[in-house]
Amino acid sequence: CSIKPQTDGPILSAKQRLERIEQLQHFELTATMGIRSPADNVSGSLHWQQQGEDYQARMTNFLGIRIFSLASSAGSTRLQVQGEDYQASNSTELMLALTGWSLPLDDMSLWLKGLAGDNASAKEYDALGRLIAFELLDRSGYRWQVRYQRFFPDGLALPRNIEVQSDDFHIKLVIRSWQL
């Protein structure tokens, strides 16, 4: 089903909501994404497709030009940027080297859903017990601050506005729709 802003749906306890989100292994989302970095300012549509551990992602700008595409399966990731194909074990590092900007890709399939992985600290929760911020230390040693400003107004309350910040990069995500 496609989750657009709706106000129906059962009210879940924080624990029930967390369990349901953790069980969510297959989902698709379409988001507006903006990445501001010292090197450049990039924005466009992000499409993310998750199947268990594997995911495919692509970002396209408003003119229809592909900014990047990513395919991760069985732990290895293929990254395509500016018409060139790369195989990466650390895609965050590789994207930074290729484009001058990056985002915490290793845990992205978790933080997109509003979950903090094992590398998270300084977790903050709102009155409804939903995770609204945490700090992430990725395996390259970059520290990221993840913040959820808005959730979809249904029982599952998946994230709608996410901001991810490190010293050099400021990423804004406005999720337009979830397909579960």
Next chain:
Amino acid sequence: DYASEPSDSEQASKALQQQLADMTRFYARFEQQVFDMQQQLVQQGEGELWLQQPGKFRYQMELPEPILFVGDGETLWYYHELLEQVTIYDAKAELERTPFTLLMSNDASLWQQYRISQLDDGYRIQSVDPASPVQYLQLHFTAAGLNIMQVLDLNGQRSIFHFQPQPDVGSDFATDLFQFQPPADVDIDDQR
């Protein structure tokens, strides 16, 4: 010695610049379709485009999300409503940001940065800059004017704009159409 024969590209470029110069004003609704390398439809868009000589344009996309790209020949404003962010560029220094500054420019030096080839119903425009993210831009014309614009990127992804041009009303569009006043709470990123 005698003047060297103008190359095909120079002749095509002259012809294209003349055709665009004759298009003093242009307004159309457009539909956009983006196909990936496997010809899968990956994105669709809709919006309106205003063009006016020299150098002025307003690209107002409604779907898939509200995006506004405005240029007055000197300055480019890129307003991303959902991100509450406007980026300001120098129009002539950032030709690759959109094709519209070039298409509406009467500055021959800008055109020298591109190789033009003639198609049976239009032109193919290729940047001489190897770092350009675009393989080529194609413009297709009918009697009613600019009909199709195609952008092919380095990954082989193709973005096709279908225009429904409105007849020219014969008078200039309002000047503030080609300027942008950022709303109060918007992040301004001035790249000039």
